[in-house]
Amino acid sequence: xxxxxxxxxxxxxxxxxxxxxxxxxxxxxxxxxxxxKVKSIVIALYEAEVNIVAHAWEGxxxxxxxxxxxxxxxxxxxxxxxxxxxxxxxxxxxxxxEVREMGFGAGMGLSNMKRNTDLLEITSKVGVGTTVTMxxxx
Amino acid sequence: xKIETVIELxxxxxxxxxxxxxxxxxxxxxxxxxxxxxxxxxxxxxLITGLANIQTIRTxxxxxxxxxxxxxxxxxxxxxxxxxxxxNMVLLATPFSLFKTSGILYNHGLRPVY
Numbered sequence: 001x002x003x004x005x006x007x008x009x010x011x012x013x014x015x016x017x018x019x020x021x022x023x024x025x026x027x028x029x030x031x032x033x034x035x036x037k038v039k040s041i042v043i044a045l046y047e048a049e050v051n052i053v054a055h056a057w058e059g060x061x062x063x064x065x066x067x068x069x070x071x072x073x074x075x076x077x078x079x080x081x082x083x084x085x086x087x088x089x090x091x092x093x094x095x096x097x098e099v100r101e102m103g104f105g106a107g108m109g110l111s112n113m114k115r116n117t118d119l120l121e122i123t124s125k126v127g128v129g130t131t132v133t134m135x136x137x138x
Numbered sequence: 139x140k141i142e143t144v145i146e147l148x149x150x151x152x153x154x155x156x157x158x159x160x161x162x163x164x165x166x167x168x169x170x171x172x173x174x175x176x177x178x179x180x181x182x183x184x185l186i187t188g189l190a191n192i193q194t195i196r197t198x199x200x201x202x203x204x205x206x207x208x209x210x211x212x213x214x215x216x217x218x219x220x221x222x223x224x225x226n227m228v229l230l231a232t233p234f235s236l237f238k239t240s241g242i243l244y245n246h247g248l249r250p251v252y
Contacts, residue, residue, distance in 0.1 A: 015217075018196035025200070039202055043176050046200045050193075103172035103189045103197065112176055 003027065003065040009052045011078065014102055017053040020061050021046035024072075031065065033138050041136045044116040045072055047109040048132050052076045054099040056129065069118075072134045080126040088114070139163055139248050141205065141228055144184065147246055148232040148239050150207060153214045155228030163205050166248045168240045172197040180251050186243070188212060188236050195221045204228060209236045 005027070007020035025042045029035075045061075052059035056078025064071045081087050088110050095105025114120050119135040142159040145152060152159075164182035169175055170189040175197050184205045187194060190212035198206055199221070206222070207230045208214065214222075214229055222229050232239055244250065 015192060017193065018200070021200060022196070035202075039179075039200070042200045046196070047173070047176065102191060102193045103170060103175075104193070106171050106173050108171075108173035108177070112173055115177070 003031070003063075005063050007061040009049060009056075009059040009061060009074075009076070011053060011055070011057040011059070011076075013053055014098075017050050017102075018046055020049050024063055027065070028070070037136065037138055040116040041070055041072075044113045044120075044134055044136070047112045048072070048074050048134065050102075050104055051109055051132075052078070054095055054104060055079065059129075069135055069137045072132075072136075074132040074134075075129065076131075077129040080128055080130055081122070081124040082126050084122050084124060139243070139246065141230075143246070144205075144207065144243065144248075145230060147242050148207065148230075148234055150230040150232040153208075153229035153231055154219055154223050155205075155226075158204075158226075158228050161205075161228070164249060165251050166240065166243050167251045168236055170236075175203070176201055178203075178251060183251070184243070184248065186236060186239055190214060190218070192218055192221065194218070195225075195227070198222075198227060199225050206230070207232060207239065209234060209239050 021042045028038045056076035059076030062073045090111045091107040093107035099105040117134040121133040124130040163184040166184045168186040186207045188209050205228045211233045
């Protein structure tokens with residue numbers, strides 16, 4: 001059985017940052033996925049969702065759940081990432097003060113996403129946007 | 139350590155979760171950095187923090203953390219409490235600082251994560 005969902009994300013809307021990850025968590029629980037796997041998936045998704053809210057103007061999260069894996073694609077319109085390799089370095093951050101006040105922006109998001117996923121792919125075009133693809137097997 | 143003991147030791151008030159006073163926490167983690175909290179993989183964890191906003195509760199939800207102790211009497215907004223109740227969390231607030239709170243709980247046997 002394949003389940004597909006999409007969620008719209010607004011840049012700067014910190015009140016609702018995490019709503020999509022929360023919905024996906026409930027969905028995976030209903031589908032009886034191993035709680036430890038669920039935790040890794042939603043932590044990676046939550047970090048990625050916060051990144052859209054923190055850096056982009058708007059974005060769409062598409063998830064596809066198959067019998068043995070979940071595929072999450074986060075596509076945003078935003079400033080993009082000039083140097084992805086540098087962005088992956090733990091501690092490197094371009095986050096605003098507002099983002100830091102929300103408890104994020106320490107440069108740990110991308111490494112947290114990598115640690116919690118089986119596959120992480122980032123493509124980006126400066127001034128256009130970023131696409132993050134994450135896959136986790138159950 | 140029982141939640142009611144945490145309340146007693148830190149002179150905390152209970153914001154929500156009054157049916158869970160008998161529940162126990164094994165370890166404590168003090169942080170205002172939510173990305174750091176998201177790296178933890180510990181059961182029975184008490185999060186001690188000075189960061190009181192909706193993302194604190196969201197982070198706890200994602201990381202399966204059920205117990206949060208806010209320091210320095212940080213105000214818990216209604217939407218934070220609502221989200222915490224939805225996720226069966228216990229929210230506490232102490233007038234003590236992060237340092238004092240952590241010290242007292244550590245001295246009384248609450249273990250660190252690292």
